Amino acid sequence: MTTAKRIDGKAKAAQLAQSITRETEALLAEHGIKPGLAVVIIGEDPASQVYVRNKKRTAESCGFHSVQHTLDTGVSQEDVLALIDDLNADQSIHGILVQLPLPGHLDEQTITQAINPQKDVDGFHFINIGKLTAGLTADAFVPCTPAGCMLMIQDEMGSDLSGKNAVVIGRSNIVGKPMASLLLQANATVTITHSRTKDLAGVVASADIVVAAVGRPDMVKRDWVKPGAVVIDVGINRVEKIVDGEKKTGLTGDVDYDDVSNVAGAITPVPGGVGPMTITMLMANTLRSARLAAGLGG
Ligand code: GUN
Numbered sequence: 001m002t003t004a005k006r007i008d009g010k011a012k013a014a015q016l017a018q019s020i021t022r023e024t025e026a027l028l029a030e031h032g033i034k035p036g037l038a039v040v041i042i043g044e045d046p047a048s049q050v051y052v053r054n055k056k057r058t059a060e061s062c063g064f065h066s067v068q069h070t071l072d073t074g075v076s077q078e079d080v081l082a083l084i085d086d087l088n089a090d091q092s093i094h095g096i097l098v099q100l101p102l103p104g105h106l107d108e109q110t111i112t113q114a115i116n117p118q119k120d121v122d123g124f125h126f127i128n129i130g131k132l133t134a135g136l137t138a139d140a141f142v143p144c145t146p147a148g149c150m151l152m153i154q155d156e157m158g159s160d161l162s163g164k165n166a167v168v169i170g171r172s173n174i175v176g177k178p179m180a181s182l183l184l185q186a187n188a189t190v191t192i193t194h195s196r197t198k199d200l201a202g203v204v205a206s207a208d209i210v211v212a213a214v215g216r217p218d219m220v221k222r223d224w225v226k227p228g229a230v231v232i233d234v235g236i237n238r239v240e241k242i243v244d245g246e247k248k249t250g251l252t253g254d255v256d257y258d259d260v261s262n263v264a265g266a267i268t269p270v271p272g273g274v275g276p277m278t279i280t281m282l283m284a285n286t287l288r289s290a291r292l293a294a295g296l297g298g
Pocket residue numbers: 097098099100101122144145174
């Protein structure tokens with residue numbers, strides 16, 4: 001018995017991308033400005049290669065100026081910082097993204113903090129983290145994955161989450177922490193859980209909103225979830241599945257979709273849920289950055 005509504009992130013992202021494309025056309029026609037996005041990828045991580053390809057493709061389809069810098073795994077930190085300096089100074093670039101994770105010899109903080117906060121469309125710079133944490137969300141670049149999750153949550157529950165319990169599983173800087181800030185800003189009562197949390201299932205059972213971002217395939221089960229809860233699955237896990245007797249590599253989330261669909265009110269699938277929304281929010285941030293750089297409203 002499947003009762004949950006399937007939240008179609010792919011369709012919602014496509015719809016948003018259409019309005020970004022229209023706004024981009026207008027910005028070019030009226031002001032001669034084309035949003036520019038530079039994506040830097042270092043090394044051979046196969047998942048990163050797929051994400052970066054999707055970002056580039058979406059940027060092009062939105063009508064952006066899209067640049068990709070592919071650097072060798074062994075590149076020096078100085079060379080990465082020099083490239084970021086160039087991109088910071090390049091007037092045709094409004095958004096800079098360095099795809100994570102980085103090879104071990106590179107320092108993630110030094111590199112992400114070198115990006116001009118006004119071009120930090122990932123929302124990883126301390127200035128943007130600080131604004132988000134201080135509740136100045138309208139003035140910050142908000143990290144793309146939690147921003148996309150939030151749109152889907154508010155589509156289901158309305159913009160004011162007063163009286164709702166939200167449980168975030170995972171405390172990463174990319175998802176868990178900024179997600180909690182956004183939920184708090186919308187008046188939810190927020191709990192962040194992680195690998196050291198006692199009775200995780202018991203904590204999740206109190207949630208009207210569950211955001212799972214831990215990287216453990218199919219971890220969240222139906223008996224963890226309060227009936228009617230909105231469940232957002234950020235996990236993208238590569239797993240071997242047996243399909244028609246054949247071993248295949250597939251993607252699965254942190255939530256056991258088929259199982260949890262029996263109790264949740266609404267749930268995002270993997271793939272086709274959070275992933276496409278994340279990419280579209282990157283486009284929204286880049287367009288906003290281009291408008292702000294031109295002295296137009298964001
Ligand atoms: N790696 C996984 N997610 C992200 C993201 O949102 N931004 C960047 N730069 N790297 C990532």
